[in-house]
Amino acid sequence: MVRILAVADEVVESLTFGVGIDVRPDLILGAGDLPFDYLELLSDLCDAPCVYVPGNHDRDLRGYRRGRSGWTRAGLPSADPGPVGAINADGRTVTVAGVRICGLGGSVRYNGGPNQYTETQQRLRCLSLRARRPRIRPDILLTHSPARGVGDADDRAHRGFACFHPLVEHLRPKMMVHGHIHPHGTHPRDLVIGADTISMNVVGYCRFDFDPATGDHTIARRRYGA
Structure with a gap:
């Protein structure tokens, strides 16, 4: 079992003091719209790697590249644009702590801010992710927004993406972990989305045990919002 702490959207101050972290997690998942220093603090506190995707209130991370000499943007040296030491899974597949994670950040476009996409734009990102993923079935699809009709809302800013449905059917992740929808x-x-993928809203936090071999999970502690 892999112990996972998933967080999104709302800072839970008690977590920064270790309250609610009875057992140290092996992996931290950030589903967007959280201060980067909060993710850094949790990662340091738990001594666990952090994998995240950006939300619609996060800074624009596009255009940054990490090479042997460090981070660059437009060919010029740059500081780490995200949480220091964390892994941005947006648009790609990573394996951390034995868990295969596909990531897609952002929300539907509603005011032209960063990390917002039209349905067509996100569908193209889904196709790119599908083309890049390994042949092995991913364990977790980490997104900021939910799929349309699966735990989303009806107002313009909080509608989910319809293109996530064919993505889930193709990838067949065991879990989909998202934020964006405040409880x-x-x-x-x-x-449930697709055949058997569990879609989980982790605004606030959720600490769960996850078996990558079977997809079984057991929730150890959860807080719905801050």
Whole structure:
């Protein structure tokens, strides 16, 4: 079992003091719209690697490249644009702590801000991710937004992406972990998308044990929002 701490959108101050982290996680997943120093703090506190995707309120991370000499943008040296030491999985597949993770950040376009995409733009990103992924079935699809009709909302800014449905059918991830939809005092249910993929809203945080071999998971602790 891999112990995973998944966080999104709302800072839970108690976590920064270790409250709620009864057992140190092996992996931290950031599903977007969190201060980068918060992810850095959690990673340091838990001594665990962090994999994240950007949300619609995060800075624009496009155009940055990491080479042997460090980070660059437009060919010029640059500081690490994201959480220091964390892995940006947006648009690619990474394997960390024995878990294969495909990532797609961003939300639907509603005001022209960074990390916002039209349905067509996100569909093209989905096709690119499909082309780059390994033949092995990924364990987790990490996104900022949910799929349309699977835990999303009806207002323009919080509609999910319809293109995530064919993506899930093609990738067949065991879990889809997302943020973006604030619970506002409710307890969002984990839902099924595709044949058997569990879609989980982790705004606030969710600490769960995950078996990459079977896809089975057990929730150890959860907080719906800050």
